[in-house]
Amino acid sequence: MRKVLFTAAAFLFTVCAASAQESVVKEAKKAKGDPAKAAQIIEPALTDPSTANDPETWKLAGDFQKSIYDDENMKLYLPGGKADTSKLYNSLAKMFEYYTKCDEVEQAKVKSGELKKPKLRKKLAETLAKVRPQLTNAGSDAYNAGNYAGALKYFGLYVDAPQNAMFDEISSVKNDTLVPLIANYAALAANSLKDNSAVVKYATVGKNHKEEGFRSLMCLAEVYGKGETPDSTQWLATIKEGVEKFPNQEYFVGNLMDYYIQKGKVADALASMDEIIAKNPNSAYYKYVKGVLQYENKDYDGAIATFNDVIAAGGDFQAESSSKIGDCYFFPAQSIVEENSKISMDDPKYAANEKQIEELYKKAAPFYEKAKSLKPDDRQLWGQFLLNIYWKIDKEKYNALEKEMGY
Structure with missing residues (x-):
């Protein structure tokens, strides 16, 4: 009897609750x-x-x-x-x-x-x-105010709409060509929030935008390279996709070359750079990168020729290229300095080595001096190199530079 009463009470409660709502x-x-x-x-x-x-x-x-x-x-x-x-x-x-x-x-x-x-x-x-178009204004206002959660919400609603079947008969939504562009902004907002799943969701759409898609690919590379569970295979594929689709974006080329160098695949890097330069023959940056790779590969003559091309063309990377030509003489000289530290000063080879060091230093000095004249505030390009050289070949210049640098 009690069970029946409880059942009846529960039924009445449900009816009352439904009635209340x-x-x-x-x-x-x-x-x-x-x-x-x-x-x-x-x-x-x-x-x-x-x-x-x-x-x-x-x-x-x-x-x-x-x-x-x-x-x-x-x-x-x-x-x-x-x-x-x-x-x-x-x-x-x-x-x-x-x-x-x-x-x-x-x-x-x-x-x-x-x-x-x-x-x-x-x-x-x-x-x-x-x-729906107002969602882009909402997202922009939120993003500019630093409200990335709000920006992700609004941009996300905009991007998600064409995938919703309720809009299948609305061509302005279903065939909206702005979706990849707005997806880039959604990916940027998600990246600011460290919301990796949202980055992948929206960047996968945004990367297809012809002008702005590089932003999504950068965000994807950050997720695959530095996320909680890094995926080196996906990272490399993303970087290569960026190089292919957006060869003018230095981010992708720089990361790809760093990867090759770290893996000891300089030959692969050089082959890749030749392909990139063929598509972008007027890029001083890419030629400069090729010169750096040649230098890393100890192809000093090739590197010097490449850096001279950059300098002759004018524009960017003249100071950097001048400094790297200096490196092509300075660091081989350092190897000889190291060799001399291990042999007796009475050894005839010691004197021959000293002469060779001096010759290489004299070749390097004008290029570091050129870098100094072009970028006097960037001492990493020329400072310690010139001090080392002047100490060896010109004490007066050494004292003057040491004073100038505040040592």
Whole structure:
């Protein structure tokens, strides 16, 4: 008997709860003249199964958000009007959330046979398609304010829309060519948040943009190279894709060359650089990188020829190229200095080595001096090298440079 009473009580409680939520929906409808108030009233109905499983509940909630959005949006066009953009964008996001959920619930009922066909999808999709462009403004404002979570939300809603079946009949959304561009910004926001899964999701779309896709590829490289679970294979594939698609972006070429050097694959690096230069024959940077690779490969004559090409062309990397030509003489001299440190000064080879060191230093000095004249503040290009050289061949210049450098 007690079990029957408990069952009856539970049934009555369920009926009362459902009735209470239906009452909330009715109360919200009555308050629609004040959409902000109505939106607050209906909130409990969105989480209670008795009403959350009704597409009309979600449509109503979306309608209230649309009214809030429309009221604020109108102020943007009225003389002297000042919209609350925070309120405007927040209602925009919620409108997307609620109308999308409405469609999801309605489609589930169609699939289960509870409804013969959807009644709301077309109108909801058309409504969202009209306001969707505003999501880019919302995302931009959030990003510029340092609100990366907000930026990711708004940009993400924009990018995700074409994948939603409710927009299949809306060509302006389904065939939107701006999606890859906005996906780049979503990836940047996700990268700022260290949200690696979101980076991968949006950068995979954004990397296909012809002009801005390099941003997504950079973000992907950061995730694969420095994430919680680094993936060297994916990192290298991403860097190579960046080199192929965006050869003018130094980030990809620089990382690829560093990789080859670290792996001792200088020959592979040089072959790759020749291909890149063939496609970008006027790039001083790429020629400079090739010269560095030749230098690393101890092909000093080849490196000097390449650096001289860079210098002759003018423009960028003249100081760096001059310094590297100096290196092509200075560091071979250092090897001889090391050799002399291990043999007796009475050994005839010692004197021959000293002469060779002096000759190499004299060849290196003008190039370091040129680098100094071009970039006097960048002492890494010439400072210690010239001091070493002057100590050996010109004490007067050594004293003057030491004083100049504040030693």
